[in-house]
Amino acid sequence: MGFEQIIFYIFSFWFVVSSLAMIFSRNAAKAVLFLVLAFFSAASIWILLEAEFLAIILILVYVGAVMVLFLFVIKMLNIDKSTIKARFTGYLPLRLIVAIIIIAEMSLVLGSNQFGLDVFSVPARHSEGYSNITVLAMQFYTIYVYPFELAAVLLLIAIIAAITLVHRNDNTSRKKQSISEQVNVQAKDRVRLVSIILPDKKEK
Template sequence: MIAALAFYVFAAILIASAAMVVSARNPVHSVLFLILAFFNAAALFLLAGAEFLAMILVIVYVGAVAVLFLFVVMMLDINFSQLREGFQRYAPVGATIGVVLLAELAIVLGGWKFAPGAASLRFAPRAEGVHNTAQLGQLIYTHYILLFQASGLVLLVAMIGAIVLTLRDKTSSRHQVIAQQIGRMAGDTLEMMDVRSGAGVRELGIIRPKPAPEPEVAAHDDHGHHGGGH
């Protein structure tokens, strides 16, 4: 009874927060509602017995992705009023695309059929002595190892593409040359000087830079002209 009540509470908060993500006018509020939705989804995973997925959802999505979204939204100076100016003009196109996507989802779900043994496998008890996380690892690294490696390859290509797109070779930037740093000698970088006590910089051959001249202030002299009688 308590588990069912908790499920409905977390599910209701999840649906409400997800609706607020797309309906909130302030983007910062949208990200905060997204974090709330992630927490409630993690609670649902805990109720389902998938504690590993719950922790991954909190650590990865809340701790990294959502916080990154929040910082980006808060740091970027975006004029949202200017972005909303063309909303009415593109509303029919967006509504048409939404209806098409909804129809496609209805067609897919209408023709969906479960495997004959899917219901029994869903509620099958897990093996004794094997943790939920261990079972998930065995499933990923045995039956779905090729798909797992393919997803890692896609992420690697995306990371390399992001680096290539943002890399800029500037001629004014100073680059570190490891070979020159290792091959330099002490005589190239150090100079021993015999400095007598009280010697100034001019005697040592060190020319102190002259201070910049102060800008001259134009003097405005107001002289009174007195007319003299002749």
């Protein structure tokens, strides 16, 4: 067994174990931390597949931003009481059996007869000067430039939608326009004429 294979099995073991621990943990905060471990293992496997840029993005954006957002919401909502009270439903064994059957069937389909080494040979590693980011950027800014801009617009829409949803019925702490007051305003409300008596004139 080669070194690459040992690394692959270590990281996939931790990937599977932390995913299982994530779905079976009662405490939501612990589930988030297990998901972080699963993402780290996934990023390691992506690095093994020479997708360095996406592995770094997974850690920086997902672990750094999205998972922290999850933790933030969990701590803000204080859901620990409701989590302890609720339990799993009674069909757990049946569902686990169904899942194991699905995994077995997919393993049969995806096994080494169809996707093994003799069908898909392992490609040669890139040379030392190869830059994954450069290759991806060449594609992003030429062929995929329009979807790239659309992704930026999508993120902007997500920001606006999230803020609007949370602030929807909140009239007390938010500064907003009052359209009727703006339309009905008169000149005397805006301009106040003050008669100024200049001090040097007064002395004369």
